[in-house]
Amino acid sequence: MGKAAERFVVEGLVEQTPAGPRLIGSRCRGCGTTYFPQKASCPNPACTDKAPVAALLPDQGTLYSYTVQRYQPPPLFRMDGWEPYLLGLVDMGDGLQVMGMLTGVKEQEVRIGMTLQLVTEPLYCDDDGTAVLTYKFTPAGTAL
Amino acid sequence: MRPVYALGAGAHPWGKWPEKPQLQLALEAMSAALADAGIVWTEVQGLVAASSRFEGGMGWGLHANEVVQAVAEQGIPCINVGGACAAGAIALQTAHALVASGQYDVVAALGAERMPKGFIPRPPGSADDRSDNDFLRWVAMGATNPAYWAIEARRRQHEHGTSERTLAQASALMRRNAGGNRLARYRDPISEEDVLASPMVADPLHLLQICPVSDGAAAVILGSEEFVRRSGKAAVRVAGCAVGSGQFGDPARRIPTISSTVREGVAHTSEVTGAVRAAFELAGIGPEDVDLLEMADNSAWHILAWPELFGFYEPGQGDWMLEQGKLAIGGELAINPSGGFLSFGEATTAQALLQVSEVLWQLRGEAHGHQVPDAKVGMTAVLGLGANGGSVILTR
Numbered sequence: 306m307g308k309a310a311e312r313f314v315v316e317g318l319v320e321q322t323p324a325g326p327r328l329i330g331s332r333c334r335g336c337g338t339t340y341f342p343q344k345a346s347c348p349n350p351a352c353t354d355k356a357p358v359a360a361l362l363p364d365q366g367t368l369y370s371y372t373v374q375r376y377q378p379p380p381l382f383r384m385d386g387w388e389p390y391l392l393g394l395v396d397m398g399d400g401l402q403v404m405g406m407l408t409g410v411k412e413q414e415v416r417i418g419m420t421l422q423l424v425t426e427p428l429y430c431d432d433d434g435t436a437v438l439t440y441k442f443t444p445a446g447t448a449l
Numbered sequence: 450m451r452p453v454y455a456l457g458a459g460a461h462p463w464g465k466w467p468e469k470p471q472l473q474l475a476l477e478a479m480s481a482a483l484a485d486a487g488i489v490w491t492e493v494q495g496l497v498a499a500s501s502r503f504e505g506g507m508g509w510g511l512h513a514n515e516v517v518q519a520v521a522e523q524g525i526p527c528i529n530v531g532g533a534c535a536a537g538a539i540a541l542q543t544a545h546a547l548v549a550s551g552q553y554d555v556v557a558a559l560g561a562e563r564m565p566k567g568f569i570p571r572p573p574g575s576a577d578d579r580s581d582n583d584f585l586r587w588v589a590m591g592a593t594n595p596a597y598w599a600i601e602a603r604r605r606q607h608e609h610g611t612s613e614r615t616l617a618q619a620s621a622l623m624r625r626n627a628g629g630n631r632l633a634r635y636r637d638p639i640s641e642e643d644v645l646a647s648p649m650v651a652d653p654l655h656l657l658q659i660c661p662v663s664d665g666a667a668a669v670i671l672g673s674e675e676f677v678r679r680s681g682k683a684a685v686r687v688a689g690c691a692v693g694s695g696q697f698g699d700p701a702r703r704i705p706t707i708s709s710t711v712r713e714g715v716a717h718t719s720e721v722t723g724a725v726r727a728a729f730e731l732a733g734i735g736p737e738d739v740d741l742l743e744m745a746d747n748s749a750w751h752i753l754a755w756p757e758l759f760g761f762y763e764p765g766q767g768d769w770m771l772e773q774g775k776l777a778i779g780g781e782l783a784i785n786p787s788g789g790f791l792s793f794g795e796a797t798t799a800q801a802l803l804q805v806s807e808v809l810w811q812l813r814g815e816a817h818g819h820q821v822p823d824a825k826v827g828m829t830a831v832l833g834l835g836a837n838g839g840s841v842i843l844t845r
């Protein structure tokens with residue numbers, strides 16, 4: 306049997322590079338601001354060029370804050386074997402903070418300021434068996 | 450601009466009213482406001498509605514038109530404004546401008562909403578792709594609204610050492626204030642222990658620290674000096690009235706986005722802080738002059754953080770202010786003497802007009818059961834999805 310089919314929950318959020326996954330954002334050629342996800346224009350009012358181009362974000366960041374999602378979100382969210390999970394806000398540098406699920410860490414071990422590594426994990430399996438992935442963050446050094 | 454006065458206000462009690470269509474709630478709030486102002490429909494020269502989100506309006510927000518078609522077809526201008534939970538403030542701003550300009554003498558602002566059961570659905574026609582933040586936040590991570598507030602609250606705990614108990618005290622205070630307010634939905638007192646014993650929703654926020662949703666309606670009638678004189682009521686003036694949108698670089702975790710681009714020196718929740726600052730400037734006063742603040746407490750965190758953002762006191766001082774009883778009715782700065790969103794539940798587009806109604810009754814000394822002693826200056830602050838902020842200052 307070959308490798309099971311995979312896809313991301315949304316196209317254009319994550320790129321799988323040989324060195325691991327990276328988030329796809331935008332960097333504005335006019336003012337240098339970094340955004341996530343990709344932007345159609347640049348909301349910086351002082352920017353006159355408004356020329357965002359696709360850019361890969363760093364694969365690590367530091368935890369700025371977090372919570373635990375204790376109850377099941379509405380059906381647009383799908384997750385096999387639902388249970389409460391950690392949600393973090395991660396500082397990716399350059400003033401950019403990104404929200405995402407945390408994995409591979411227990412609630413008691415989470416520390417604001419800890420270094421996190423971007424990973425991808427399946428959220429659920431489609432009816433045809435396709436694994437549907439999202440991006441998550443895990444403590445740096447523990448990612449496989 | 451000429452001076453504008455609040456002639457009267459009316460509200461339908463907040464709750465769940467399955468037997469009353471939203472139009473009925475709106476008509477009852479308007480009737481109460483007209484009675485409070487001592488005027489009749491034929492004297493109303495314009496109606497601005499905060500377009501309801503979930504019902505009526507012929508699907509695109511013709512809410513004011515439905516009201517006059519039901520009760521007073523007299524050719525007056527009907528203006529319908531959007532702005533989610535800040536729509537009521539935008540309606541009031543619009544009504545204010547119509548009177549201040551001298552074009553009309555009496556204009557009403559109205560909001561009425563019946564909230565859907567359970568989760569608020571995405572609007573029809575939304576794109577299921579990465580261009581839609583409200584799609585991304587659900588499919589990629591299942592981030593509910595309370596999760597956003599919880600992330601703010603957790604960061605506050607990290608920066609200022611805010612305790613779970615202080616966060617619980619904020620909810621208990623709101624419920625204590627609501628105890629005397631017949632319009633509030635939840636009026637039974639709760640202790641800090643009750644709050645902490647309620648289910649955890651998104652750490653550190655428990656169920657009793659997050660505002661539920663309700664049905665409700667409120668209306669405020671504005672008018673010229675001549676009309677307030679005629680009414681024989683205390684002259685309560687709209688001293689400042691402003692709306693704002695977000696600033697680039699705002700560090701707030703803005704629902705439903707999944708990222709923020711943060712820039713040094715930009716105000717947190719800038720759509721609201723900007724409106725508050727503008728309202729202060731128009732009124733020619735500052736935080737030290739304000740007796741009561743009616744603000745959008747979507748969570749217990751907001752009670753602690755928002756007055757700091759508005760410059761009432763230093764960042765982190767809210768905990769001490771609350772613990773010392775300085776935010777209670779009779780304290781230095783009464784916060785949400787009405788009981789706030791935590792005790793009303795949010796009826797989105799109607800909420801900001803309820804805030805203004807509450808301030809008007811407080812300044813007249815008519816807030817029976819929850820009166821702030823000798824209130825002379827009251828302020829409102831509200832935030833709407835999509836980076837809409839509004840703030841109103843009334844003085845007598």
Ligand SMILES: [Zn+2]
Pocket residue numbers: 333334335336337338347348349352353354355356
């Ligand atoms: Zn730019």
